[in-house]
Amino acid sequence: MNARAPESSRLVQAESESARIDDAVRRARQGDVGAFEIVYRAHAARIYALCRRMVGDDAQARDLVQDVFVRAWERLTTFREQSAFGTWLHRLAVNVVLEQLRSRKRDDARHTDADEWLAGPGSLAERLDTRMDLDKALARLPAGARTVFLLHDIEGYSHDEIAQMTGIAPGTARAQLWRARRALMGMLDV
Amino acid sequence: MTDNTTHLTEDERHTAADGSLPAERRAHVEAHLAACDTCAADVARIVAFMKRTQESTAPGAAASLDELWSPIRARIEATKVVALDAPTPSTSTRSPVRLVVAGIAAALLITTIVLRIRPHEQQTSVVAEAAPDSSLLRAVADSTKAYEAEAQILLDRLEIQRATMRPEARAAIDRNLHVVDVAIAELKDAIARDPNNPALRQLLATSYRQKVELLKRANAS
Amino acid sequence: MKRLLIAIALTARSALGQSAADGPVLKAHAIDSTGSINLYVPTGSVRLVAWDRDSIVVRGQMARNARLFYGGGPQGVKMGVEGPSRGDSEPSNLVIYMPHHGRASVRTASATIVGDGVSGEFYSSSGNIRLSGVVSSVEAEAMNGSLDVDLTTPWLRARTGDGHLLIRGAPQDVDASTIGGTLDIIAPKVMRGQFVSVSGDIHWIGSPARGSVFDFSNHNGAVDLALSPSASVALTLSSVTGTIENGFTRVTPIASPPRTLRFNLGNGDAHVTVRTFKGAIRVRPE
Numbered sequence: 047m048n049a050r051a052p053e054s055s056r057l058v059q060a061e062s063e064s065a066r067i068d069d070a071v072r073r074a075r076q077g078d079v080g081a082f083e084i085v086y087r088a089h090a091a092r093i094y095a096l097c098r099r100m101v102g103d104d105a106q107a108r109d110l111v112q113d114v115f116v117r118a119w120e121r122l123t124t125f126r127e128q129s130a131f132g133t134w135l136h137r138l139a140v141n142v143v144l145e146q147l148r149s150r151k152r153d154d155a156r157h158t159d160a161d162e163w164l165a166g167p168g169s170l171a172e173r174l175d176t177r178m179d180l181d182k183a184l185a186r187l188p189a190g191a192r193t194v195f196l197l198h199d200i201e202g203y204s205h206d207e208i209a210q211m212t213g214i215a216p217g218t219a220r221a222q223l224w225r226a227r228r229a230l231m232g233m234l235d236v
Numbered sequence: 237m238t239d240n241t242t243h244l245t246e247d248e249r250h251t252a253a254d255g256s257l258p259a260e261r262r263a264h265v266e267a268h269l270a271a272c273d274t275c276a277a278d279v280a281r282i283v284a285f286m287k288r289t290q291e292s293t294a295p296g297a298a299a300s301l302d303e304l305w306s307p308i309r310a311r312i313e314a315t316k317v318v319a320l321d322a323p324t325p326s327t328s329t330r331s332p333v334r335l336v337v338a339g340i341a342a343a344l345l346i347t348t349i350v351l352r353i354r355p356h357e358q359q360t361s362v363v364a365e366a367a368p369d370s371s372l373l374r375a376v377a378d379s380t381k382a383y384e385a386e387a388q389i390l391l392d393r394l395e396i397q398r399a400t401m402r403p404e405a406r407a408a409i410d411r412n413l414h415v416v417d418v419a420i421a422e423l424k425d426a427i428a429r430d431p432n433n434p435a436l437r438q439l440l441a442t443s444y445r446q447k448v449e450l451l452k453r454a455n456a457s
Numbered sequence: 458m459k460r461l462l463i464a465i466a467l468t469a470r471s472a473l474g475q476s477a478a479d480g481p482v483l484k485a486h487a488i489d490s491t492g493s494i495n496l497y498v499p500t501g502s503v504r505l506v507a508w509d510r511d512s513i514v515v516r517g518q519m520a521r522n523a524r525l526f527y528g529g530g531p532q533g534v535k536m537g538v539e540g541p542s543r544g545d546s547e548p549s550n551l552v553i554y555m556p557h558h559g560r561a562s563v564r565t566a567s568a569t570i571v572g573d574g575v576s577g578e579f580y581s582s583s584g585n586i587r588l589s590g591v592v593s594s595v596e597a598e599a600m601n602g603s604l605d606v607d608l609t610t611p612w613l614r615a616r617t618g619d620g621h622l623l624i625r626g627a628p629q630d631v632d633a634s635t636i637g638g639t640l641d642i643i644a645p646k647v648m649r650g651q652f653v654s655v656s657g658d659i660h661w662i663g664s665p666a667r668g669s670v671f672d673f674s675n676h677n678g679a680v681d682l683a684l685s686p687s688a689s690v691a692l693t694l695s696s697v698t699g700t701i702e703n704g705f706t707r708v709t710p711i712a713s714p715p716r717t718l719r720f721n722l723g724n725g726d727a728h729v730t731v732r733t734f735k736g737a738i739r740v741r742p743e
Contacts, residue, residue, distance in 0.1 A: 081308070084309065086301075090301040111301065112382075119312050120632075123612050199254075199289050206530060210529075223250070224246050230289075232449060234285070262526050349577045404583060405600065408583065408619070409618075415656050422734065423734060435697065443676060456564075457566075457582075
């Protein structure tokens with residue numbers, strides 16, 4: 047028996063699914079809303095996960111998922127098919143969430159949330175009686191630190207990319223990330 | 237192993253843990269980690285934390301994301317350009333000429349017109365009256381509700397910001413909001429008298445979209 | 458690094474379009490050809506000029522007691538004018554040269570924005586916005602400032618409240634709206650157009666392109682289509698309580714509201730739909 051057969055059939059299935067979604071993107075760009083629904087169902091979970099982690103609230107995340115896909119529909123003509131659609135959509139989602147966070151914070155010139163660390167990073171490292179999962183711990187971080195942590199450690203953006211997206215200096219982004227890690231490690235008893 | 241009295245900086249520890257240490261610093265940091273239990277243990281903790289982060293799965297609720305598609309679709313449809321012909325699902329979106337699909341209601345439902353046609357005139361059309369499509373009316377109603385909810389959220393946020401706005405900016409926002417709100421009120425009155433008129437509902441959805449966009453601009457200013 | 462910046466500035470001085478009238482060089486910085494610029498200027502003016510160099514040069518005159526904050530790297534720059542207090546900002550006038558393939562995100566309170574060949578997002582509360590040139594896409598919004606866009610672009614989105622919105626040039630896909638301001642469109646290359654107002658009048662002048670699709674919607678402002686005599690358009694006009702005037706043929710809608718009129722000019726190669734609540738609809742020869 048060929049031990050590689052199951053893997054190869056999975057690969058074929060994955061490729062065919064990828065081609066189906068690429069085709070749906072192309073048709074959606076021509077105005078086919080039905081095709082855009084296919085795109086939505088393929089990407090909604092990942093976009094929801096991103097939004098949920100960035101804003102820490104289920105209801106807001108669901109609103110943001112709507113905003114992301116409506117904006118994606120409006121901006122489909124700007125999608126250049128040389129890059130992966132998922133990457134483009136992900137980037138657009140990050141921008142939508144950051145806009146939301148910025149409009150709440152109303153400070154798009156500087157983005158230091160030193161005040162939000164209360165008495166200092168040590169004060170956020172609460173010791174809890176029960177272990178806290180990562181999402182609950184993330185929700186306790188200040189918005190700016192949570193954003194930087196999510197974008198770097200979970201979504202894989204570089205410090206320079208994060209700086210560009212959020213408008214903060216790369217050095218500030220790095221410092222925020224170190225503090226976020228320490229705070230989370232404290233909350234999660236790592 | 238012995239502890240060094242001078243330890244790694246926070247920056248060095250984190251970049252050693254996530255592999256982003258600059259090449260020129262690597263030898264020094266690795267040598268220190270080999271000789272310092274304290275720093276080595278701390279870096280190992282950070283590595284363990286990052287591994288746990290990577291292994292964590294996305295929050296649940298993927299199944300319930302299905303219900304988000306209807307309001308998304310309603311918002312998309314509310315922004316579409318209307319085509320003349322009543323679209324059928326299999327043909328409406330494939331033709332390169334029909335780059336946009338019919339709006340939610342008005343263009344699909346044209347009342348009967350009696351026309352006098354003379355030989356030297358341009359061609360004109362007589363369109364038979366069609367019954368309102370209830371699914372389209374529901375879709376418009378859904379999008380209106382979604383816009384109402386969104387407008388209220390934005391208004392609440394705007395209230396918080398009003399105190400810090402320049403007076404001219406506040407006045408401009410209020411002026412524009414008044415114009416839109418009057419239009420919305422008139423349309424709602426008209427819909428109350430003629431609830432099955434899809435043209436009115438589509439005009440209402442358009443006015444709401446204008447309001448939401450205006451409030452977003454106001455919140456961003 | 459300093460030598461590089463001086464070299465960029467010296468080279469920049471000789472580049473096309475720059476002049477001493479732009480003011481002294483405030484910043485000069487190497488940037489990727491697709492680098493982004495995020496800019497805030499409260500009052501005064503900002504002019505952005507696209508050029509074929511991988512650098513950004515900022516020239517101009519800063520307001521007294523204002524400071525230019527500036528940061529970023531090769532992929533993007535964030536900068537702006539910060540005065541002692543926002544409400545009391547004196548005008549600063551900046552001219553920014555940036556790569557043609559870059560994107561700008563510009564925000565002002567009352568400063569005017571002028572863009573020449575620059576793609577991106579432009580927002581002003583009460584300042585006017587004037588954009589021209591060949592770009593990849595533009596979003597322009599003002600609360601009550603006026604917008605004048607003369608662009609060749611695949612995609613344009615423009616919004617204003619009670620300012621005047623004028624669209625010219627060759628945008629292909631246009632989404633434009635006002636609340637009470639007048640919306641004028643003289644752009645025959647538009648292929649998909651959505652034009653909306655609440656109480657401002659909308660005027661279209663010219664011949665819609667073959668295969669194009671337009672949607673005009675107005676609450677109580679008028680929609681006035683001045684079409685070329687050779688226009689080839691399929692028209693659907695409907696108003697709940699407003700009047701519909703057909704200046705091309707003798708076909709008229711029924712006398713009592715709601716009124717709808719459909720007719721073709723030529724072969725009906727473009728599709729135009731107009732809907733109003735009580736605004737008048739007029740279709741007439743240009």
